[in-house]
Amino acid sequence: MLDNMSDHEYRKFAARHIPARLFAAEDFARVRRALGRKVLFAQGDIAVAYGALLAGCRFFAGYPITPATETAEIMSRLLPRIGGSYIQMEDEIASIGAVIGASWSGAKAMTATSGPGFSLMQENIGYAAMTETPCVIVDVQRSGPSTGQPTEGAQGDIMQAKWGSHGDYELIALSPSTVQECLNLTIEAFNLAETYRVPVIVLTDGLIGHMREKIVLPEYDDINFVSRKTTAKAAAAYRPYDNDGTNIPEMANFGTGYRVYITGLTHKESGYPSTDSQADHHRLVLRLCNKIRDNVGKIGKVQRDYQNGSGDRTVGIISYGVTSRSVFQAVKELRQRGFAVDHLRIITNWPFPEAEVAELVSRCRRTVIPELNLGQMYHLVREVSSGANDLVPLWKTGGELHTPQEIIEGVTG
Amino acid sequence: MEEYRHRLMDYVREEIMPHRFCTGCGCGTVLNAFVNAVEGVGLSPAKMVCVSGIGCSSWIPSPYFRSDTLHTTHGRPIAFATGVKIMRPDLTVIVIAGDGDVAGIGGNHLIHAARRNIDLSVFMVNNMIYGMTGGQVAPTTPYGVKTSTTPHNNVEPAFKVAELVMTAGASYVARWTTYHVFPLMESMQNAIRKRGFSFIEIVSQCPDNYGRRIGLRTAVEFLHQFKEKAVRIDKTAGMSEAELADRIIIGKLCDRERPEFTAELHALTRRIVAALKQEQPA
Structure with missing residues (x-):
C-alpha cells in the first residue's frame, strides 16, 4: 500500500517511534503518567512491563502463557496510551519473529513468555544472535519439562537460555530476585540489548512473577538510556557488518535508505551469504561471541x-x-x-x-x-x-x- | 561506446549476480515479473522491505532485490514482516517465499495474517516440491506423485493455498503461473497497491528436483503444461470438481475492501492518545 499514511501522519507517528527521540523528557513524562503513582504494590510480571515502558520499549508481541500473561495484559493496556504497539501473535515463534522485525524497523521491542513458549522461540533467538538484533525476551520460568506445573515457579531454563539454539553464540541473561529488580533489570536488559546488539533474556519465575512487593518507579534522571549505535556513513560506504574494532557493528534501521540485506546465513561484512567459507564463518562466530566475552567485566x-x-x-x-x-x-x-x-x-x-x-x-x-x-x-x-x-x-x-x-x-x- | 545497462539493474543487487537458480528454474521469471511490477507502480525500493524465508524462491528478494531485505528463519517471514509493518506502516512490505515455507511450516502465520488483513503482499512461489533439499513431498505436491520421500506414491491431497487464504479473509487473492508472465506482473502491481493482505500463488517449475520425477525434464515442457492446464476462474462456472481436479485455476479469486490491520491498530492508538490529551492537557 503506497499511501497507507499521509506524510503528516507519518511524521507524527515516526516522532513517537524512532529511537533517537524516545528519551526526550516529555516522552518519559508521558510514560510516567500512564504508569500512575510513583510507589506501587505490584507483581513481578507487571514490574517487567513497567521497566520495559520506562526503558523506551514501544513494541510488544506475545502469546498468552501462565505465569507470564500479566506482562502481555499490561502491555496491551499501556502501550497504546503512549503511542506504542501491542500485538497478540498466533504463537511464540511468531511473537519473537515480529519482535525482531520491529527491532529492525527501529523500535525497542520485547516479548514475554514461559518455558514452553521459550522453547518455541529458540530458533529465532539464534537468528537474533546471528543477525545481531537488539531485543528483550522475558522468560517467567515454570516447572518443566513440558507442560509441567504452569503456575509453579522454577529455575529450569538457566541452561536453555544460553544453549537453547543450535551453534555457537553468546547472549545476556539476567536474574532478578525482587519485584523492584524485575523493573530495574528490564531497563538494564534494553540498555544491554541496544549496546551489544544481542537478545537479552530476563529470567524471572512464577514465584516472583506473581508475587506482589513495593516498587518505586525511577525518575528520568535516574535512568541511563542507551540506544543502538546507528550509522552515519553514506549508503554507498556502509556495510552492515563492518567491524570498527569494537566487534559491535553500526546498525542501519529499515527504511533509512541503506537497503541492507540481513540473513541468518553465515555472512560476510557486506551482509551477503558466505555458505562455504570456513574462514568467513569462523570470523563471524568468533566476533559474535567475543563482543560479549570480552566485555564480561562491563556486563556482569x-x-x-x-x-x-x-x-x-x-x-x-x-x-x-x-x-x-x-x-x-x-x-x-x-x-x-x-x-x-x-x-x-x-x-x-x-x-x-x-x-x-x-x-x-x-x-x-x-x-x-x-x-x-x-x-x-x-x-x-x-x-x-x-x-x-x-x-x-x-x-x-x-x-x-x-x-x-x-x-x-x-x-x- | 557506452556500456549497455539494463533499465532495471538498479532494482537488483548486481554485485552478487549471477544468481544461483538452476537452469530452467521459475524463480528468475518471478524476479523479472516482480522487478517490472515494482517499476510499474513507481515504487522506490528504498521505501520497501522484502522479507523471505528459507527455500529457493526466498532468494528472489534476499539477496537479489535491492531494498531492505530480511532473510528469516524457515516458515516465519510473515511473522517478521508483521513486526516491520506495524512499526513502519509507511513502508511497503513484501514477502516472497515458497510453498513449503509459506503453506507448509509457516501455514499458521499465513492464515492469521490473512485473517488480520495486514497490509502485506505475499507472493508464494509454488513449485509443488521441496526443491532446495532435493525433491521431497510438499503440502502442495499433487496426489499420486512419487518424490524422494514418497517413493511409493503420495497419498495426500495438495493444499489449495489461494482458496485457503481467500477464506481466511485476505483483501486480494490471485493465482498465476510462470507461463502467464504479463498477467502476473499486472496482478503483482494490483497486490502491491491493495490496502490489505494480498496474496498471489505463482505456480512455478522446478525441472531439476520435481520435473525429472514426473517426466517434465525442461522448463519448456513445464510451461506447455501450465498453458494447457490453466483455466481462467471466470470459465470455471459449470465445471465439475472432477473436471477441475487436474487444472490450474488462474486469475483473480477475490479483490475486496476490508478493514486493514495496521490502519485499525494505529487509528485506535491515535484515538486513545487524543482522549488522554483531553483528560490531561500537557
Whole structure:
C-alpha cells in the first residue's frame, strides 16, 4: 500500500517511534503518567512491563502463557496510551519473529513468555544472535519439562537460555530476585540489548512473577538510556557488518535508505551469504561471541555479601533469582551461629561471572548452591572450581522455594 | 561506446549476480515479473522491505532485490514482516517465499495474517516440491506423485493455498503461473497497491528436483503444461470438481475492501492518545 499514511501522519507517528527521540523528557513524562503513582504494590510480571515502558520499549508481541500473561495484559493496556504497539501473535515463534522485525524497523521491542513458549522461540533467538538484533525476551520460568506445573515457579531454563539454539553464540541473561529488580533489570536488559546488539533474556519465575512487593518507579534522571549505535556513513560506504574494532557493528534501521540485506546465513561484512567459507564463518562466530566475552567485566553484575573469613567455619553460598531470598535469611542465621558466610548473588547468569565464582569457591571450605532445578548452575560452578573444596548442590523442584532451614542444613550438614 | 545497462539493474543487487537458480528454474521469471511490477507502480525500493524465508524462491528478494531485505528463519517471514509493518506502516512490505515455507511450516502465520488483513503482499512461489533439499513431498505436491520421500506414491491431497487464504479473509487473492508472465506482473502491481493482505500463488517449475520425477525434464515442457492446464476462474462456472481436479485455476479469486490491520491498530492508538490529551492537557 503506497499511501497507507499521509506524510503528516507519518511524521507524527515516526516522532513517537524512532529511537533517537524516545528519551526526550516529555516522552518519559508521558510514560510516567500512564504508569500512575510513583510507589506501587505490584507483581513481578507487571514490574517487567513497567521497566520495559520506562526503558523506551514501544513494541510488544506475545502469546498468552501462565505465569507470564500479566506482562502481555499490561502491555496491551499501556502501550497504546503512549503511542506504542501491542500485538497478540498466533504463537511464540511468531511473537519473537515480529519482535525482531520491529527491532529492525527501529523500535525497542520485547516479548514475554514461559518455558514452553521459550522453547518455541529458540530458533529465532539464534537468528537474533546471528543477525545481531537488539531485543528483550522475558522468560517467567515454570516447572518443566513440558507442560509441567504452569503456575509453579522454577529455575529450569538457566541452561536453555544460553544453549537453547543450535551453534555457537553468546547472549545476556539476567536474574532478578525482587519485584523492584524485575523493573530495574528490564531497563538494564534494553540498555544491554541496544549496546551489544544481542537478545537479552530476563529470567524471572512464577514465584516472583506473581508475587506482589513495593516498587518505586525511577525518575528520568535516574535512568541511563542507551540506544543502538546507528550509522552515519553514506549508503554507498556502509556495510552492515563492518567491524570498527569494537566487534559491535553500526546498525542501519529499515527504511533509512541503506537497503541492507540481513540473513541468518553465515555472512560476510557486506551482509551477503558466505555458505562455504570456513574462514568467513569462523570470523563471524568468533566476533559474535567475543563482543560479549570480552566485555564480561562491563556486563556482569553480582552482589557480594562477604565476610572474607578463613578457616573451618568459612562457607560460601552462590545463588541467583528468587532462591536468593531464602539465602538472605539463612545467611543471617548462620552468622548468628558463628559461621563466616560469604554470599555471592549472581545477577548476570550469562555471561557467567567465572572470576567471582572461582575466587569464592577457592576460599571457602564448602560452597552451597541452591537452585530450583536438579543442578544447572552447579555445573558451571564445578567447571571453574579447582575441585579442592566441597561443592554442595541443593536441588529442589516442584515450585516451592527452599526454606532458610534447608539452606542452613546444606551448610552445616 | 557506452556500456549497455539494463533499465532495471538498479532494482537488483548486481554485485552478487549471477544468481544461483538452476537452469530452467521459475524463480528468475518471478524476479523479472516482480522487478517490472515494482517499476510499474513507481515504487522506490528504498521505501520497501522484502522479507523471505528459507527455500529457493526466498532468494528472489534476499539477496537479489535491492531494498531492505530480511532473510528469516524457515516458515516465519510473515511473522517478521508483521513486526516491520506495524512499526513502519509507511513502508511497503513484501514477502516472497515458497510453498513449503509459506503453506507448509509457516501455514499458521499465513492464515492469521490473512485473517488480520495486514497490509502485506505475499507472493508464494509454488513449485509443488521441496526443491532446495532435493525433491521431497510438499503440502502442495499433487496426489499420486512419487518424490524422494514418497517413493511409493503420495497419498495426500495438495493444499489449495489461494482458496485457503481467500477464506481466511485476505483483501486480494490471485493465482498465476510462470507461463502467464504479463498477467502476473499486472496482478503483482494490483497486490502491491491493495490496502490489505494480498496474496498471489505463482505456480512455478522446478525441472531439476520435481520435473525429472514426473517426466517434465525442461522448463519448456513445464510451461506447455501450465498453458494447457490453466483455466481462467471466470470459465470455471459449470465445471465439475472432477473436471477441475487436474487444472490450474488462474486469475483473480477475490479483490475486496476490508478493514486493514495496521490502519485499525494505529487509528485506535491515535484515538486513545487524543482522549488522554483531553483528560490531561500537557
